[in-house]
Amino acid sequence: MSALRLALWGWLGLAVALPLGIVVALSVGTGAEGVPPVRWPWEEGASLDAWRLMAEDDVVLLALWRSLVVAGTTAGLCVALAFPMALGLLRAAPRWRPLLLALVLLPFLSGFLLRVAAWIGLLRDSGWINALLIAAGLIEEPLRLLGTDLALYLGMVHAYLPFALLPLLAWFAKRDTRLEEAAADLGAGPFTVFRTVTLPLAWPAAAGAFLLVFIPAAGEFVIPELLGPPDAMLAGRAIWSEFFGTRDWPFAGALATALLLVLLIPILAQQRSGLK
């Protein structure tokens, strides 16, 4: 037991506290010429310049806000799609179930970047969708698909759907179906059963699935960068460009810490409400 506990604390210390500490230390360091391009706070004293700069910069604050909006929308869409998919999977004939599940999970066996590249190939002006529509005579000029919010959400939902689907599937599989049967026996139609029994029971699982998508999606930067509109400056992308482009490590550290703080709010809220 104590060995387990040691392992747990060791893991938390090494994989959580230490990196977090380094990022926070970066955010109060000062930029410098050299390798690495930063002076640590214990070398030249702490400075809140990066935090002050961030508080004044409406463009990065907007990026933080947009990240939350995009992550929330993605998580909402994923949960909304995962619900009927999970129910449909469980109601399918048992011999089809493994095949259907495999089909759902198959895309995730291919590389993540490969999938994004595939979307680019489909959506670009000279891509498959536009070529098809033009060949069918439905449009004359290619539609702008790539570099729009539509492309952004297609890519995001496609990438994050399993994070919502798998927990919901697990919950639906082990739920107590007797409650639904009882409701049906008492005369409720299928829709009423779903609305008054299944949905309220599934709510905590749905909230968990939402968070599982929301948190990684908020830091995503590859998909918005490759599929989204040029002004889709999200927090992940802003951190990347400050870290690598401007080589402003303190500013990047402050942004990363701010994103983390913002993400803590929904996590704490969920714990508070006792949902798991």
Next chain:
Amino acid sequence: MRRLLMLLALLLAAAPLRAQPPVLNVYNWADYIDPYAIERFQRETGIRIRYDVYDSLETLEGKLSAGRSGYDIIVPTSEPTFARLVRAGALRPLDMARIPNARNLDPALMRRIAGVDAGNRHGAIYLWGTVGLAMRADRIRQLAPDAPLDSLALLLDPRHASRIARCGIAVMDSAMDVLPSVLRFLERDPNSIASDDLQAAQRALLAIRPHLRSVTASPTIVDALAAGEICLALTYSGDAIQAGARAREARRDFAITYAAPREGAQLWFDVLAIPADAPNPDAAHAFINFLLQPEIMAGITRQVRYPNAVPASIPLLPAELREDRGIFPDEATLARSFVAGTPDAAGERARSRVWNRFKAGR
């Protein structure tokens, strides 16, 4: 990024195994060498080359910033990366006695980078080029018949940009490669980081922002140009020429041409250099010396369509490359061109604010 992390992990894992056959770790731009040169170097020297690529200076600097990259040869751009690495002492001084072919380098070009590397002690020019306008001139003439094709006004004058927007305009996503040209167009110091200059550049960029289809990495621009999805881009000269070659190969019914802006083009040089902590500096010197041979350099220029700094290689090139003014700018263009500077950390911060605002369009 995931790929980078994996590469990094592989590198770390592979480090202890590196002892037996000599290995040269080369980190170069993507699509930036003649594969034959690598093959021949390995055959002649018995040194095995492990070749890695990056597609932005940001990636290169990111990897070097952490220290102990494990690379023997890197190819940073003179301004700002090479300059910063020299200043930070992150490069190993070259032992010219081991690079006799360095005498093949054009002294006039080498002088252009001596400003950031006094006495050319840390680097030899590999390839170079300008920043300018890649375009489908046929479409632009239709949409904006009165627009000058060799001027930055084509892009930065909203009257022209708004008309060309219909067929797609892209700008590369790089403050350091775009802001100097914008400042030059505004008849200000291209390397200024003064706030009124940056404000002016920001106003000029925001004025054309609604007309831009994308602000993206240069390989994406090459791709979009070659596919006919855009018809004007501010990008590297070689990108335009590569896009043109790809469009020809795909038998497209249009041509991509390049114009170095008449206001004066930003010149850049990619420099062969050895990191201070390179594991195998001997092989790195041998590799630089090997590359600077006229016939090897001619092969590289033929392959990637960027000019090199070895004049003796030029007669070995086919006439259509030798005489292409997009590849080898004429004297007048070179005389008007300028070299971008390397601002300090505060200047970088100020430029980055302007750039983010431009990208966000507000």
